[in-house]
Amino acid sequence: MAISEVAELCRNCIFNRSTAEEFADQIRRQTGVKGTTIVKALLDVRTTLCPSNDPLPPRYIAAILGQDTVKLLDFLLVLISRYNASTRKHEGTTTAHPHQADIKTTQDVTRMLASANLALDHVQTKHCLGVVAKWLVSIVRLSSQSPQMPNNILLEAVGTLLATLCATGPGTELLSGRNEKQDSSNDDQTQLTKLVASAVEAATANFSALSPQLFGNLSEVQKHIALFSQDGTDDMRAMQFQATVADLQVVASRSGTMAMLQEMISRGDTVGDNPVFGFLAGRHGNDYSAMFVDLLFAAFHVLGQSEGLVLQQIELYVRNRLPLTLNLILQSSFENFSSEEALTTASSQLHLSPTTMRCAQGFVHACSLHGMISPEKAVQIIDSNDSTFTKQLLTKDEVLGQLNTHSADKLDKLVDELLTSDGNGVAIAEAMTEIMVAYARGKDHRHLKDLAQTLVRRPATISAIALFRQPSLWISPLCTLLDEWSWDDIHGESQPLYDEFGSIFLLILTTMRRLRYSASKLGVNGFVARYLEREGNDQGIHKMSPEVKKHLDDWIDNFYFAEGLSDDVTTKCSPQEFYQLVPFLVRESALAHQMGKLTDDDLKGGLEYLLVPFLLPSLVSALRWCHGHPEKAAQVLPILTRDTDNAIHGTIVSMMQSPGNFAMPIYHTRDIKALRQDIIAAVARPGPNLSLKYAVSRDGPAAVLQTLIDILVSFSGTNEFVWALDLVAILICMLESQDLALLIYAEHALLGRTLQKRGNVTAEVVVHLFRRVSSYAGLLKVKEANIDIGNLPDVTPTQELGQVENNDNAQGVDDIDQMLNESAALTAIESNLDATVDTAMQDMQGVDALDFDFMQDDNMGLGNIDDFDLDEMF
Structure with missing residues (x-):
């Protein structure tokens, strides 16, 4: 056949x-x-x-x-x-x-x-x-x-x-x-x-x-x-x-706690009570008093070492989340230790700069609101009775009640309080995320647009919310809303719907860039994921379907040959289709100008339509195209980035033109030689903030791991070894890439080779480091609680709000301990692959x-x- x-x-x-x-x-x-x-x-x-x-x-x-x-x-x-x-x-x-x-x-x-x-x-x-x-x-x-x-x-x-x-x-x-x-x-x-x-x-x-x-x-x-x-x-x-290598005592070095907290803050992670408490408890055992003081000193050390966006985040943490976590430690303690005494003693030992003094005062005041210290003692410690301090603690439900009034003034006031509050930041962030989820589930586009625009105007608010609430929990429902957005039956004008869609879409894009989060980490999928694959890409114009090509022609005609944008073009072309067309639209405009088919005024008059409020989010892909084609965009870029009074336009230009200043920093610039010296010094006394990210990027994970092993070998046989082991294991576990965690497991699997080539001392170090990394990875696995929308305001009378799903697993970042438990030898660390x-x-x-x-x-x-x-x- x-x-x-x-x-x-x-x-x-x-x-x-x-x-x-x-x-x-x-x-x-x-x-x-x-x-x-x-x-x-x-x-x-x-x-x-x-x-x-x-x-x-x-x-x-x-x-x-x-x-x-x-x-x-x-x-x-x-x-x-x-x-x-x-x-x-x-x-x-x-x-x-x-x-x-x-x-x-x-x-x-x-x-x-x-x-x-x-x-x-x-x-x-x-x-x-x-x-x-x-x-x-x-x-x-x-x-x-x-x-x-x-x-x-x-x-x-x-x-x-x-x-x-x-x-x-x-x-x-x-x-x-x-x-x-x-x-x-x-x-x-x-x-x-x-x-x-x-x-x-x-x-x-x-x-x-x-x-x-x-x-x-x-x-x-x-x-x-x-x-x-x-x-x-x-x-x-x-x-x-x-079998002959005995387990060592688990100790909690202050440098290790600082490294853990600093890494969480600097990479834009959510720092919740449960993960931090679980990690500290695993290292301190039942010594809750030591946990209390350890976290307190670590937070203020990171505060004093930080600058820029990291400083803003650690200040928010110290004034709002730190009092909550310390209170959790206090309430969990089986021993009677005085939080007031601990705070009083610590305050005399903290060396604060003038720039961090206001944050410290807000922290002590928040502790007094939580009942950990008397108001009189708080005033005595901070030497101030500032009238701008938070008057009382708000509950999440109270904030939800304020948000449910849909008052623009109250929304702006809550945003201000989120950024400046001494104690209420967590409640405000939780309420804002839950109301966003409620709006998304109820398809309340208008109120969600207002909230989204408020946050985009002040991107620091996005960082603040992410510090207290995992972004995937509210970004994922927004992506679902955009996927389910109906464009088949439009009643009335379509441009307001463009405005609503674009505002929600821009909030997602701004959040990703502000935090440097990947699509997988945020649980982004559907339309947004497809957009990100092609953002700013003008390839494939000859492969367009006739329908898509007609949409592009209609937009060009409205930009340059009609008397303004008609509602007809926005009615026929959905926002999902329009945002995919923006790079082609800008490209055709630039080429037409270079070929003399458009004058300078024509080009300016057409492209300025991208600055009107309901099309403004399209600037993200327009500017992305410009940056990828500088020779073609010489006349385009000044038009799109000119000064305006629109704060949203300012946010877009800032995040696209100066991403380094807009987002969380990528690396702590310390090469492998300086890193070695700082780690050795930190074993005895906390020093500068420590991170392996830059060294791994610059010198590779294998070289960094070898340096860490050599550091531990240098402490082998001394009393300081357990403290060095604690710090090094935490630095490995806190790396988001997890490369070093896999490599230490591979080294452990190849222990026979290490014994043969480097002897018992190095092999013993590998065994201890493997055990400690495995243990700490399990401690760091604790997740924050999911969004509870059971008490949300009823924004959809005809639709019952369901329970929000936990999107932690959608973040695409597997737990280190899972990788360690499921993984074994990586035998090609030092081999020549092709030769083998x-x-x-x-x-x-x-x-x-x-x-x-x-x-x-x-x-x-x-x-x-x-x-x-x-x-x-x-």
Whole structure:
């Protein structure tokens, strides 16, 4: 049967929605058809006809594999052929762009293997292991040249398939040399093990592209291979050595607490009561008095060391959240210690500058409002009875009541109080986020627009809210609202709706840039995610559909040839479509001006429409385009950035023209040599704020980890070692990238090598650091409570407000301890990847016959696969 006939059969089954049993029965009746022909036809149909979530293709695959009509190897060879074709098609781009259907097919067969619905014998397993291992190496090499999303998704799928094959019974026996039914020599089996080990090593070296679960599974394969290799004695020795390393006392260095708090503040994180309390409790045990003083001193030390936006954030924290957390410690204590005495003693030891004195006074006043110190004692400590201090503490419900009046004056007053309050900042932030969620759930666009514009006018408010409430909890509902925004039935003018949509959209964009948050960390998806992928990008104008091109022509006509913007153009073109057109609109305007088709006045008159309030958010992508095309935008930029009296325009220009001054700082500029000196000094006495971010970016995670290990080695055998260990472990855990946490786990897994090369002292340091990082990562896992909207004002009488979902997991940042618990050895830290892989390949007898570009003939791109002798591989 020709492939066209098999393809027609597959298409008919899909169109008729035939069951898996019916499909498998029809395939079984075809005689003399190669397995690869069937697979090729099925995958072509899946790619061209089936939506991504169609449940039939996975069932068809399971049915024909289950009845042994086709082999797993058939699927692998066809998938590799299609991968080759995609790679050749995009040659020179370093991105393979695999078919989504192929990735799903790879995942489908992996699930069958994992569920034991597909059983392979030793011969099939050996062939599949060899093919998948070499495929994985090819993908890793391409991904390392250009680490882009399509490659990483395929890398994840093929890596998971290899790990699953290795975990099967035959796979385990083949890799351990315990196969009693071998059909090949021991040398052949050794070469297979080397090939699989090289593929796993290649993948784990690219650990940033892997999920924690896959990293862990591949690392377990490494450990299994190492255990049964000639080097297995090193692993046994390492296990015995670890058993002799006794656990050390957990201490709480003040420098470590400062590093934890400073890192949270400087990267724009939410600093809540529960995570901080849980971390302190884990290090201090039941010594609540020490926790109280430790946090108090750490906060004021960070305050004195900070500047710019970080200073603003730590001041907000000290005046509003710190009193709450200290009160939580006080109430949790089983011992009777006097908070008033602790505050009085601490105040005499704090060396405050004139710039931080006002913040300290506000903090003490807030503590008096919480009852931790008497008002008389507070006045005595701060030597002031300032009438501008907060008069009383507000509850969240009281603030919600004020917000529910929808008064612009009250909203502005609450924003002012949020930024200047001594004690009420948390309640105000919580109320504002919850009312935003209520507005979004109730589709109350108008009031949400007013709140969004107020926040965008004063972006410091966004930072303040984020300090007290996780941004994903309120940004995600806003994204959902924009996705569900209906444009099909417009009553009245459409421009006010543009204004409402744009204001909400701008709040999301401003929040992301103010905090330097990624889309994944904020839980951004849908329209906003699609916009971010192309923001400021003017590529693809020739690929526009006629409808989209008509929208662009209409906007250009309204900008330059009509007498003002008509409601007709905004009615026909939704905001979602308009924001995608802005780069093209600016590009066409600039080119028309350069070609003399528009005068200076024409250009100015047209582009100034982007400054009208209901189109103002479009400046974000317009300015992004200008910055990407400075030679074309010379005449455009002055028009869009001219001085106006509009505060929202000022915010947009500020965040696009001076992102470094608008957002939280990226790094603390300290190279690895200075970092080493500061860490050593901080073990004895707290010094400058410490962070590993800049050193990791400048010198790489491996070099930084080696420096940290060397620091601990220098303290080995001294009383200061436990304090140095506490500080170093916290610095590692607080890194958002988590690279160092993975690397220390890898060092721990390769302890046998460390024992052999560097001796017992370094190996003992690695063991202690691994244990402490694992422990602290668990302490830092505590999450803040979710938004509770049970007592929100009723903004939607006809719609009941539901419980807001917890979007913490949507932030895309996995907990370090999860990665550590699920991960094992990363064995390519110091190896030359290409040399390692190539050596294993050259050792394989006959493996070069299986070149990944071996399927290049015109017979479906598959060649004569059934005649290909795979036994020659080994």
